[in-house]
Amino acid sequence: MNQLPTKYPYLPTWCPGCGNFGIMNAIKMAILKSGIPREKFVVVYDIGCAGNMADFLDLYGFHGLHGRALPPAAGIKLANHDLKVIVVIGDGGCYGEGATHFINLMRGNHDITVLVHDNHRYSLTTGQMSPTTDQGTKTKSTPEGALEVPMKPLALAVSNHATFIAREFSGNIPQLSMRIGQAIAHEGFSLIDTLQICSVYNPTQDLKWYKEHTVGLEMIGHDPSDKAAAWARAMEEDKLPVGLFYQEKRPAYHQLVSELQSATLLNHDKSVVKMDELLNEYR
Ligand SMILES: Cc1ncc(C[n+]2csc(CCOP(=O)(O)OP(=O)(O)O)c2C)c(N)n1
Helix, strand or coil: CCCCCCCCCCCCCCCCCCCHHHHHHHHHHHHHHHCCCHHHEEEEECCCCCHHHHHCCCCEEEECCCCCCHHHHHHHHHHCCCCEEEEEEEHHHHHHHCHHHHHHHHHCCCCCEEEEEECCEECCCCCEECCCCCCCCCECCECCCCCCCCCCHHHHHHHCCCCEEEEEECCCHHHHHHHHHHHHHCCCCEEEEEECCECCCECCCCHHHHHHHEEEHHHHCCCCCCHHHHHHHHCCCCCEEEEEEEECCCCCHHHHCHHHCCCCHHHCCHHHCCHHHHHHHCC
């Protein structure tokens, strides 16, 4: 069976107007369209509003700690590289608490798809500033306005050698779904920074705001094989470019590990491993 039920096991508890509804539907559409059996997918969820998707999506999954979803995702891929691994994580988890994992797994080109629900806030804990909050923005944790300048996650991805880098919008479900499909098919680290509406803790950046402040990369002419151009687009501020910034073909981490060439780690012939001898070496 390759169908995703719409009501499993609970209806989503996100606030009305939350971008997570669109992102979850885009994931479902991409998985159904991929033709890959759903038991071949594992979703690793971070903590937060985004991570609560663990309760609503009928797929194999693992719910990690806040900021720590990327290491188990890489581990799952190495244990059984036949699986497709997707990470569902907020901007606070990926770019704040888990930034070191984000930076270093990109360098290794670990074959995981990282879907960042970038609502520019730590939303589950009621809207504190995150690394992508605009300078000057008043939040509960910055009553006089955020003092820091925001992180540029796509520029970070370009400079740290991610091999698939995109930005999409949670309100454009067909395009987001198409991009998730491409990211799943890509062999290597894929990042989709998804601009996500948080109607409660970031009401300013609503549908109208995103329409006015984003521009499609295909409208301005962009070659996704041009890394220098991807960097320049990733640094833009007035209008946020949306689309595929960069893609290159480079061996994924598991494709370079010699032990994984004959079979997945899961399918290795364990009878050839002499555990007693191995343990004795360390006595
Ligand atoms: C290590 C750790 N730090 C902090 C928290 C508290 N906490 C839970 S959810 C959350 C905010 C999550 O924000 P984000 O990752 O951006 O996801 P969102 O809720 O916006 O989807 C925080 C700070 C926690 N659970 N664990």
